Amino acid sequence: MSLNLLLQISPEVSPSTLGTANPISIAIFFLFVAITLYITYWAAKKTKTGSEFYAAGRNISGFQNGLALAGDYMSAASFLGIAGMVATKGYDGLIYSIGFLVGWPLIMFLVAEPLRNLGKYTFADVVAFRLKQRPIRIAAAAGSLMTIAFYLIAQMVGAGSLIKTLFGLDYEIAVFVVGIVMTSYVLFGGMLATTWVQIIKAVLLLSGATILVLLALAKFNFSPGELFLSVKSQYGADMLAPGGFITNPFDALSLGLALMLGTAGLPHILMRFYTVPDDKAARKSVFVATGFIGYFYILTFFIGFAALALVGKDAILGLDKGGNMAALLLAENTGGSAFLGFIASVAFATILAVVAGLTLSGASTISHDLYVHVVKHGVSDEKGEMKVAKRATIFLGILAVALGLMFKGQNVAFMVGLAFSIAASANFPALLMSIIWKGFTTKGAVWCMVTGASLALILIVLSPTVMVDIMGYSEAIFPLKNPTIVSMTSAFVVGIIVSLLQPEKEAADLFESEKLRTYLGHGSEK
Amino acid sequence: MSKTNTHEILQSKAFKKLVTNRWNISLSFTFVMLFVYIGFLLLVAYDKDALKMPIGESLNLAIVVGLGIILFSWLITGAYVYWANNYYDEAVKEIKKEII
Numbered sequence: 001m002s003l004n005l006l007l008q009i010s011p012e013v014s015p016s017t018l019g020t021a022n023p024i025s026i027a028i029f030f031l032f033v034a035i036t037l038y039i040t041y042w043a044a045k046k047t048k049t050g051s052e053f054y055a056a057g058r059n060i061s062g063f064q065n066g067l068a069l070a071g072d073y074m075s076a077a078s079f080l081g082i083a084g085m086v087a088t089k090g091y092d093g094l095i096y097s098i099g100f101l102v103g104w105p106l107i108m109f110l111v112a113e114p115l116r117n118l119g120k121y122t123f124a125d126v127v128a129f130r131l132k133q134r135p136i137r138i139a140a141a142a143g144s145l146m147t148i149a150f151y152l153i154a155q156m157v158g159a160g161s162l163i164k165t166l167f168g169l170d171y172e173i174a175v176f177v178v179g180i181v182m183t184s185y186v187l188f189g190g191m192l193a194t195t196w197v198q199i200i201k202a203v204l205l206l207s208g209a210t211i212l213v214l215l216a217l218a219k220f221n222f223s224p225g226e227l228f229l230s231v232k233s234q235y236g237a238d239m240l241a242p243g244g245f246i247t248n249p250f251d252a253l254s255l256g257l258a259l260m261l262g263t264a265g266l267p268h269i270l271m272r273f274y275t276v277p278d279d280k281a282a283r284k285s286v287f288v289a290t291g292f293i294g295y296f297y298i299l300t301f302f303i304g305f306a307a308l309a310l311v312g313k314d315a316i317l318g319l320d321k322g323g324n325m326a327a328l329l330l331a332e333n334t335g336g337s338a339f340l341g342f343i344a345s346v347a348f349a350t351i352l353a354v355v356a357g358l359t360l361s362g363a364s365t366i367s368h369d370l371y372v373h374v375v376k377h378g379v380s381d382e383k384g385e386m387k388v389a390k391r392a393t394i395f396l397g398i399l400a401v402a403l404g405l406m407f408k409g410q411n412v413a414f415m416v417g418l419a420f421s422i423a424a425s426a427n428f429p430a431l432l433m434s435i436i437w438k439g440f441t442t443k444g445a446v447w448c449m450v451t452g453a454s455l456a457l458i459l460i461v462l463s464p465t466v467m468v469d470i471m472g473y474s475e476a477i478f479p480l481k482n483p484t485i486v487s488m489t490s491a492f493v494v495g496i497i498v499s500l501l502q503p504e505k506e507a508a509d510l511f512e513s514e515k516l517r518t519y520l521g522h523g524s525e526k
Numbered sequence: 527m528s529k530t531n532t533h534e535i536l537q538s539k540a541f542k543k544l545v546t547n548r549w550n551i552s553l554s555f556t557f558v559m560l561f562v563y564i565g566f567l568l569l570v571a572y573d574k575d576a577l578k579m580p581i582g583e584s585l586n587l588a589i590v591v592g593l594g595i596i597l598f599s600w601l602i603t604g605a606y607v608y609w610a611n612n613y614y615d616e617a618v619k620e621i622k623k624e625i626i
Contacts (some may be wrong), residue, residue: 094571094592101599102563108603109552109559113610225584232584241578241588242570249571256567260560275597280615290603294596345550436549512536519545520535520618 023347025167026343032349033181036197037197043189043196050382051525053190053389054121054364055274058526060195060311062281066288068195069272071202072357073100073263073289074296076158076350077416079205082297083330084323086304087316090231090238092245093304097297099256101265104290111264112286113279114435117517121368122361123270123427128373130510131442137373139449141365143426144267146453148362149403150419151266152355156404157412159351165325166344173449175404183397186363187390189371191275201346201353206292208346209299212327215334216306224302230309239308254485255330255417263419265427268361279521303327310334318426359396366392414465417482418494425452425487433495435518437510440495441504449494452487459483535621544617555606566595611626 060068078100086093106195119125124140156175163174164170166273179279185193220226244253263269273282307316307326310333319325329345332340367389372380426449433448459478460466480486516522535541569577569591577588 025621066545091588091592094589095567098563098566098592098595101596102559105559105599105603105606106556109556175592225582228584228589237578237586240586242574246567246570249568252571253564256563260563280611283610287600287607291600294600298593298596513532515536515541515545516532518539519548520622 013455014216022167022337022341024338025344026341028342029167029345029348032200032345033121033352036193036200036352037181037184039196039200040185040189040193043193047188047190047192050121050380050385052192053386054271054360054368055525056191056195058275058277060275062276062284063288064195064199064479065272065281066277066284068198068275069269069285070292070296071198071205071353072272073293074202074205074271075155075354076162076347076352077154077352078296079209079349080162080327081322083300083303083307083327084316084320084325086301087307087311087326088313089245090235090242090305090308091241092243094297094301095242095245095500096188097300099259100263101290101294101297103260104286104293106260106289107264107269108283108286110432111270111435112273112282114518115431116273116276116279116282117272117519117521118435118514119274120525121271121274121364121437123265123431124265124365124369124373127430127445129434130507130514131434131440131445131504133373133378135442135446137369139446140427141369141374142428143265143422143430143449143453144365145362146367146457147265147267147419147423147427148358148365148484149266150415152358152362152400153403153407154310154412154415154419155351155358156354156400157407157410159348159355160404160408162211162324162351164350165320166328166348171408172405175401178352178355179397179401179404182230182352182400183393184360185352185356186360187393187397190358191412194353194360195272195275197353197356201349202292204254204346205350206296206299208343209296209303209327211339212334212343213302213306215339216302216330219306219310219334220485226515227302227305227309231305234309234314248480250485251481254480257488258417258420258424258482258484260424261428262422262424262484265423265431266419267365267423267427268357270427270431271361271364274525277526278524300327303330306330307333355400359393359400362396363389363392366395371470378486382473411470414460414470417465418456418460421456421482421484421487422453424484425456425491426450426453429488429491429495437499438508439499440498441502441507442503444495444497444499447498448491451494454489455487456483459487538621540617540621540624544614544621547617548614551606551609555602559602560594562598567589 082093082097115126118129124137127140128136159173159178160171163169164171185197276282307330311329316323316326331343367385371388372385430445430449448463460483462478464476465481467473579587581590
């Protein structure tokens with residue numbers, strides 16, 4: 001996984017106003033927090049039952065959910081990281097963002113509608129639908145919580161460093177602010193508040209990035225061609241074509257599979273399909289999300305090149321060796337410090353919204369999968385479940401802050417890759433096979449998830465990503481930078497073999513009646 | 527809905543056709559998407575020079591293909607939604623009308 005997702009920042013060499021307290025960004029950020037907390041207050045009055053807390057009462061429209069999905073997916077890492085990657089490595093940044101996008105069509109074709117029809121609050125609902133509840137819930141919760149934890153660490157550490165650079169605020173204070181505000185969203189407003197925070201942030205991010213591209217293109221007579229020519233004349237034609245990002249095709253394929261299929265296994269993304277009324281709306285929301293995310297990646301491509309042409313590579317690398325400040329430097333270059341303040345506060349809002357989504361999904365895993373189905377054997381008393389869900393939210397809020405403080409200054413860039421890798425290896429294979437394969441059994445599913453998660457975890461530690469880049473060995477035991485091609489394939493193979501060795505008659509019988517719900521939506525959660 | 531009725535629906539020609547069609551479409555679309563994306567990665571890995579081919583004055587093949595894949599990903603989800611709204615949902619309506 002690219003080092004670009006890491007926000008290693010050295011503000012002392014800053015030639016711009018970055019790193020000082022910009023009154024405009026602080027004002028806009030406070031306005032964002034005030035509005036979203038008001039929404040949380042409004043949502044709190046409508047969040048009483050489990051279905052309201054976990055799934056916003058299933059009243060979010062397809063279009064709204066599409067925006068919220070896009071909001072969940074467009075993290076600060078993808079905004080600043082990919083623009084930065086384009087600004088420093090050129091075209092290679094686009095290869096990376098394409099990998100993130102192509103998972104979305106697969107969510108549409110393979111999981112969105114069955115997920116909505118079969119499940120209630122978590123993706124484990126679908127896997128456990130006709131299998132034995134307890135073993136499946138435990139294995140699926142482990143996969144979910146690992147994915148969420150690694151994703152969360154990367155976001156919190158990124159948040160601390162980013163905010164320090166943007167606002168001149170201490171790392172620790174930034175981490176606390178993020179922890180407290182996002183916990184309030186989830187704790188009081190549940191999914192309804194989290195969804196609207198996500199929608200507002202998505203609109204702000206998309207419009208901010210659009211204005212940024214327009215301001216930059218104005219300097220090239222609104223002609224992308226002139227922008228490319230300017231990059232070419234300053235840095236050579238190779239900047240506009242693939243460079244060193246992909247050299248080993250197996251590495252490329254492995255990373256490609258992680259990004260593509262991991263998207264279809266991210267618990268906080270899958271959870272959003274329960275917020276819409278039916279499978280038709282679920283379908284529409286993927287179309288809307290794919291459109292906005294694709295548009296966003298096209299914008300980051302232009303932002304990166306415009307920063308390269310207007311700000312210059314040396315200035316970008318001088319501020320942050322990963323290039324992460326490229327979009328912000330471009331904002332200052334084209335729109336002055338007021339516009340820089342706007343873009344900076346949008347980046348902050350982005351982190352807040354993403355960690356809120358992760359926390360809610362973690363809380364629903366703990367309360368719905370572990371408490372109700374493992375501890376209480378599926379006999380849920382709604383009051384008890386909600387109490388656990390709220391406690392889990394507070395626990396995860398504290399945990400997020402603690403992890404953010406613990407990993408300060410550490411190289412956590414690989415953790416986003418690891419989160420995608422576990423999602424692709426543990427969550428996605430089990431989810432897909434439970435939907436399409438009649439012969440899938442409880443044992444098969446558990447072994448599939450355990451194999452995928454543990455192989456992804458072990459192999460990444462043995463890979464060059466950790467052994468060479470972080471631990472400093474000259475060579476790694478496992479040759480690929482991303483383990484997914486091995487861990488995901490093994491998860492599928494193990495799941496199939498174990499299921500075939502010991503068929504589960506009840507599960508196969510239930511598969512038939514499950515079909516009415518999968519394909520006709522008969523009996524789906526309303 | 528009674529148990530025999532459930533069995534009837536599951537065994538009906540219309541329902542079986544619905545399920546087969548759904549997966550024929552989804553799996554073909556999935557393979558097209560995998561083919562496009564993996565093909566792109568392999569092209570980048572094995573023939574970087576081909577992608578440097580200039581197109582017009584300021585563009586090259588790499589940029590056109592890259593942005594094209596983004597557009598294609600969106601269009602193919604649109605194609606699925608179109609199919610599902612117009613054919614799948616209609617077939618579901620028919621089945622529900624006839625049997626349930």
